Amino acid sequence: MKRKYIVGLHILFWTLLITNNVINSIAATRAHNTVIDSAVIFKDIMLVAGYNSIMILCFYGSYFLVSPALFLRKNYLKALLMTAVLLFLMTGWRYLLEFWFFKPVLGFDNYKGNNVSVSYYVSNIFWYYFPKYFVYGLLYFSAENWIRNRNRQEALQREKLSTELAFLRSQINPHFLFNTINDIYSLTYQKSDEAPVALLKLSKILRYMLYEGARDKVPLHHEVEYLNDLVELQRIGSKGLANISFEIEGYVGGQEVAPLLFVAFVENAFKHGVLNDPDKPVCIQLKASNQQVEFSVSNSTVVSGTQKDQTSGIGLSNIKRRLELIYPGKHELIISEQERYSVYLKIQLGS
CATH class of the missing domain: 3.30.565.10 (Histidine kinase-like ATPase, C-terminal domain)
Structure with a gap:
């Protein structure tokens, strides 16, 4: 499949997922509030999109940073280092979302005024996001790599059949x-x-x-x-x-x-x-x-x-x-x- 179609499928998947989560969030808000205005809907959309962006970062960080070192180069030390880098990026991104956008702009405080330690952030991200989206990224890369290798082997076989006679005839002028x-x-x-x-x-x-x-x-x-x-x-x-x-x-x-x-x-x-x-x-x-x-x-x-x-x-x-x-x-x-x-x-x- 051409790369542009694969990219399109990824965009479609995450768009549908975020849309579904937004609808569920608005439905939950309506269950507790009788009045739903545009400001409430905008807030729900921003919150869902923000937290889903952490999921996306986890998935593609696993796919682009960790998986190549783990499955292609078998460099386990680099894979571990890339995992630490990804954990750092996710922690920083979540901190920026919650304390520089959600709280001052949307008026949403996920921790209700309580102070949050760095260890809590790292632990929460590691145990909540990594068992799902990090693993999903590894599995997706592994499956894609297996399909790519199988297609390459099939292409090699076809190429060998079509060129073997030419090789035997023409390697010497x-x-x-x-x-x-x-x-x-x-x-x-x-x-x-x-x-x-x-x-x-x-x-x-x-x-x-x-x-x-x-x-x-x-x-x-x-x-x-x-x-x-x-x-x-x-x-x-x-x-x-x-x-x-x-x-x-x-x-x-x-x-x-x-x-x-x-x-x-x-x-x-x-x-x-x-x-x-x-x-x-x-x-x-x-x-x-x-x-x-x-x-x-x-x-x-x-x-x-x-x-x-x-x-x-x-x-x-x-x-x-x-x-x-x-x-x-x-x-x-x-x-x-x-x-x-x-x-x-x-x-x-x-x-």
Whole structure:
């Protein structure tokens, strides 16, 4: 459901609830007073709206402040801190309503002249509002998050079915593949020692695409080996003239990532980059830790990274879609087209 409709439903719900409470309050007032004028009705409306605003603050404070830390980030200390902040906000808001509006403007004293301590305020709010509206906010967020995750999983399944064949066909540029096969043939004809090495790397690449590429997650070091084989084949295809820098920093091991996410960027750099200029090499860099992976590619030729490359398959737009589905809110993709075309991708690992 679109966000504007959800917001509309929330507004409608609270409007109906407050209206119902106002009607009940006026009915109770009429039962004790024979004369009901506009001033009495206005007072009832303001009192009901004011106290209901505390309920609303409790519900949405629980939803926006506490629930994300509790259910998404599993940061229980932050959730506890946000709960304390919410309790402070509710206490302050109720104090302003009762002593700066209800009493001086409406002439309503909820405590009939008695002094109220801070501890009473905090205790009353905690035991009256929190067991209901605070819990309601947690439950609503939990249910919404469960529905969101289920919808995302269904979208992932649909996306996987629709793009799996495209991945298998097009992760390597067809021209690059054909040229590599021709180069391997030439090496074989010349009885070069590089021929079996090149053939083995090509076999590994195709095997990785067919078997590893169909999995949801693969070890990061497998993805790095795949990219390294791709770089070596590119060097063979350029007769050793390709100037490619492939640097790896940090720990590259069993961290799991979605397969075939980086290859489109590398392939794009090979296709559009100037490979024979030693002063401007194609630069590929991967930095990894247990928490995140940073991947960057740059070359000396500026090309558009937003258009689909008809000759290289699914293109960057589909990679962006996969990132949105697999790593929602946990990735950063920056494509720059300044002096050098560059792509920077950061992925947060873990749940």
